[in-house]
Amino acid sequence: MVADTLVYHPTVTKLITFIDSTPKREKSFRLLAYLSRFLAFYAERKGYSLETIKLFANLKQHFTFIRKGLRFLKPLNHLQAASKFYDNKLLDPVLQSTSIISNLGYAGYLTLDSITWFKMLGIIDTKKFPTVSKWASRFWLLALLAGIVNSLHIITSLTSQKSSTKDEDEKVDTKAIESKLYKAKRKLVWHLLDSFICLNTLDILHFTEGDIGLAGIITSVMGLKDLWESTP
Structure with missing residues (x-):
């Protein structure tokens, strides 16, 4: 019964519909890429281990690579x-x-x-x-x-x-x-x-990676919110 409640819950059904779309997946990876970019900066600023900093930096590269593929054509x-x-x-x-x-x-x-x-x-x-x-x-x-x-x-x-x-x-x-x-x-x-x-x-402005990452997180959330609301 609990499993049926979860499987057929309207929010779960909407989430499945949401992720079953290339543009929505691409926007999700955009959020993850900018979040990783912000966390890499934050980890470096707070003196976290080099392994942690590299982890977030590598995640950013991987998420960015996937995004580019999803945007092909x-x-x-x-x-x-x-x-x-x-x-x-x-x-x-x-x-x-x-x-x-x-x-x-x-x-x-x-x-x-x-x-x-x-x-x-x-x-x-x-x-x-x-x-x-x-x-x-x-x-x-x-x-x-x-x-x-x-x-x-x-x-x-x-x-x-x-x-x-x-x-x-x-x-x-x-x-x-x-x-x-x-x-x-x-x-x-x-x-x-x-x-x-x-x-x-373009090197016209020179703010930190953290500032850029935060701006990207905000616009990614805005985009995902619009896509979520448009999902039946």
């Missing part, structure tokens, strides 16, 4: 999304252009990231394309900057729309606007934190 998703945004002539011009740039940026980033994965696999000589990681990060930053502009435009538009809504009959609309405003602000914070990571990767 993902650029196609973003190319298709960019095409759909381009064809949507009814969309706000700023939202349309930023969405196209963002998806093209992610497509470029993930394509170059696949080359890094091939190098890790030994399919491509590690001495070839020495700047591929740098260019991948530049494309990622381009996508994030486009996302920031997109979020700021949505926030500005919704704030203006909210201030012009005063009638009692429009209370329902106000609640809908507030919900959209919250999502846009949350997305902005998400993009800013990922930009912080990317800027450190």
Whole structure:
């Protein structure tokens, strides 16, 4: 009876559905990679043994390697999304252009990231394309900057729309606007934190591995939360 209760429990069923998806697994490994990165820094700062520090550093490398494999061919998703945004002539011009740039940026980033994965696999000589990681990060930053502009435009538009809504009959609309405003602000914070990571990767900022790891943990949890809520 206890086993049946666990097996058929709605949360267990949802968890099984959740992990039976490549994007959700990839995001889970992202969280583990950044958590390992943070713990490696923390262990070193607190004077833990070299073996413990190496353990977390190696875990980070392994989780990152798995993530890259799970993201193989993902650029196609973003190319298709960019095409759909381009064809949507009814969309706000700023939202349309930023969405196209963002998806093209992610497509470029993930394509170059696949080359890094091939190098890790030994399919491509590690001495070839020495700047591929740098260019991948530049494309990622381009996508994030486009996302920031997109979020700021949505926030500005919704704030203006909210201030012009005063009638009692429009209370329902106000609640809908507030919900959209919250999502846009949350997305902005998400993009800013990922930009912080990317800027450190490009050596534009010079924060610690712990700071980068913590930022990655936060955005990973945000992404997993969205995916969990969308799981039936």
